[in-house]
Amino acid sequence: MNVLIIGGGGFVGQKLARALIERGELNGKSINSINLVDVMEPGAIDGGSIAVNTSICDITDTASVAEAVTADIDVIYLLAAIVSAHAEEDFDAGWSINMMGTLNVLDRARELGTKPRVVFTSSIAVYGGEVPDPIIDHTFLNPQTSYGAQKAVGELLINDYSRKGFIDGVGFRLPTISVRPGKPNRAASSFMSSILREPLNGQEAVCPVDADFPHYYLSPRKCIENLIKGAELKAEDLGQNRCMMMPGRMWTIGQLIDAMNAVAGPEPAKLIKWEAQPEIQKIVKGWRFDLRPEKALKLGLTADESFEDNVRYYIEDDRP
Amino acid sequence: MNVLIIGGGGFVGQKLARALIERGELNGKSINSINLVDVMEPGAIDGGSIAVNTSICDITDTASVAEAVTADIDVIYLLAAIVSAHAEEDFDAGWSINMMGTLNVLDRARELGTKPRVVFTSSIAVYGGEVPDPIIDHTFLNPQTSYGAQKAVGELLINDYSRKGFIDGVGFRLPTISVRPGKPNRAASSFMSSILREPLNGQEAVCPVDADFPHYYLSPRKCIENLIKGAELKAEDLGQNRCMMMPGRMWTIGQLIDAMNAVAGPEPAKLIKWEAQPEIQKIVKGWRFDLRPEKALKLGLTADESFEDNVRYYIEDDRP
Numbered sequence: 001m002n003v004l005i006i007g008g009g010g011f012v013g014q015k016l017a018r019a020l021i022e023r024g025e026l027n028g029k030s031i032n033s034i035n036l037v038d039v040m041e042p043g044a045i046d047g048g049s050i051a052v053n054t055s056i057c058d059i060t061d062t063a064s065v066a067e068a069v070t071a072d073i074d075v076i077y078l079l080a081a082i083v084s085a086h087a088e089e090d091f092d093a094g095w096s097i098n099m100m101g102t103l104n105v106l107d108r109a110r111e112l113g114t115k116p117r118v119v120f121t122s123s124i125a126v127y128g129g130e131v132p133d134p135i136i137d138h139t140f141l142n143p144q145t146s147y148g149a150q151k152a153v154g155e156l157l158i159n160d161y162s163r164k165g166f167i168d169g170v171g172f173r174l175p176t177i178s179v180r181p182g183k184p185n186r187a188a189s190s191f192m193s194s195i196l197r198e199p200l201n202g203q204e205a206v207c208p209v210d211a212d213f214p215h216y217y218l219s220p221r222k223c224i225e226n227l228i229k230g231a232e233l234k235a236e237d238l239g240q241n242r243c244m245m246m247p248g249r250m251w252t253i254g255q256l257i258d259a260m261n262a263v264a265g266p267e268p269a270k271l272i273k274w275e276a277q278p279e280i281q282k283i284v285k286g287w288r289f290d291l292r293p294e295k296a297l298k299l300g301l302t303a304d305e306s307f308e309d310n311v312r313y314y315i316e317d318d319r320p
Numbered sequence: 321m322n323v324l325i326i327g328g329g330g331f332v333g334q335k336l337a338r339a340l341i342e343r344g345e346l347n348g349k350s351i352n353s354i355n356l357v358d359v360m361e362p363g364a365i366d367g368g369s370i371a372v373n374t375s376i377c378d379i380t381d382t383a384s385v386a387e388a389v390t391a392d393i394d395v396i397y398l399l400a401a402i403v404s405a406h407a408e409e410d411f412d413a414g415w416s417i418n419m420m421g422t423l424n425v426l427d428r429a430r431e432l433g434t435k436p437r438v439v440f441t442s443s444i445a446v447y448g449g450e451v452p453d454p455i456i457d458h459t460f461l462n463p464q465t466s467y468g469a470q471k472a473v474g475e476l477l478i479n480d481y482s483r484k485g486f487i488d489g490v491g492f493r494l495p496t497i498s499v500r501p502g503k504p505n506r507a508a509s510s511f512m513s514s515i516l517r518e519p520l521n522g523q524e525a526v527c528p529v530d531a532d533f534p535h536y537y538l539s540p541r542k543c544i545e546n547l548i549k550g551a552e553l554k555a556e557d558l559g560q561n562r563c564m565m566m567p568g569r570m571w572t573i574g575q576l577i578d579a580m581n582a583v584a585g586p587e588p589a590k591l592i593k594w595e596a597q598p599e600i601q602k603i604v605k606g607w608r609f610d611l612r613p614e615k616a617l618k619l620g621l622t623a624d625e626s627f628e629d630n631v632r633y634y635i636e637d638d639r640p
Contacts, residue, residue, distance in 0.1 A: 129559070129560030130561065132458060138462075139458060140459060142479075142560060144483065153477075159463075160466050164466070240448065240462060241450065
């Protein structure tokens, strides 16, 4: 069992690799190698008896994709993407990397004829606009950002390439992952981790929306668990649409901060500065938060029990 | 007012051009020119005082698209496509023409900065799989053919390029158009016209499904009317999703034949041969027929009153 993680330098890719190493197997088969590729050299990880290789891959370049996607790969995690606010600013980069890059990976798999399991990370940013609440499995994808549109195209590709037998694909619309470790990035949702992570690290952070802003969250730990379950789902259980919501839960910013207070005391929250940012609000207020991931729940994927768990996981797993 | 019809050699493009010439104006402005482009030289049409130009355009070639899409064009009808059964047989041609071709046209419009109205023809083939009946405006697009997937991608592109202000797009999911004039083509739905058209012309035709097969239809005449209304819809009335079902009606094959009997007597139906064709059935039985095009109806688009009208329109407009 050889695993390729495209976007293996990101925090999800790195955590996923560590979790797979700890587990040692996937679908009942021992993992022999994990290949981490990204647009910049991914961080090295000690895999013990599992060979962990790192290399650079530009998914917009078919030759580079051909080097990364080889006939011995059984499972491809396709995590690489230009994130939301970045894709909104740089229209060409977003479509090139998020759509054409995905297409290049799928076309390479088709060329090989090895029908790998491809686990694609879509996003709840595919939802938006005039669709009724709650969002259910059969709700129209109506993205109001280029990032969301690119992810929705990726889902159509995953489904059609799977239907034709070129890959064995599955896709998950990720909730906003919080508390995300590391530094702020160009995702419009970046603050939804920053306002907890930085204060928990003793640093100031800016909250660009009001405390009653509701959103849909999942912890990194649960996300990784679900991505591993995702690789093990049987094709025949996926039905006629292989892409689905990954379970999360809806909380307001105020509830996130209450959870942090409950776990870490009242001091961290004093480091949050409240500064309305219209450009960020314009994006995130178009996102949906009342989601009912029935299909994924039936397939055994899970959400966090309370946001206090999310805060604890950050402290246990990631706090420097 | 200059109009470009990409796919101008097809029967919809040709009928649309004739209807626009007869009308003489669009959005209250006189039409100066109609440019018909297609992968093969479109049939010439006498436009009277309106200049009708024909030329060859390969939408997979950006230079060819740049020649066709010029700064003086106000309205682009983007009708060109590889049809359903053809796209199912030739995976590369389908994605190349139906997706990349659409992208090339939109990128050219973006490059010009003239924000033309783009009227895109999607298809009810975007619906399929495990979504509940009836299909409403907010139903998940779950195509079960490559053609349907390519059209669904086209819709996402139309919406995102419009949202960013590069085009002023609108898209319509066309019902199966019947009675379509001309010869059978490689659409899986081709028989849904053939079994009426050929008998009305005194020729035999094959019906590959049973008489109780239900489907969703629109006459060419109504389709053209709706495409012209589509070009005149105001952007502010389209909301956060510019693509919608074009109204049609559901009838069974038996009802189509009853309508033909009522209009043309019992002789034509005797020319229908019933021969089950599993490959065609596999495609068309994945299509949906219980559609409720509420948004389009509110915007003033219409369906046929009865299939007898469709038969009469064929006899009046198209029978050789």
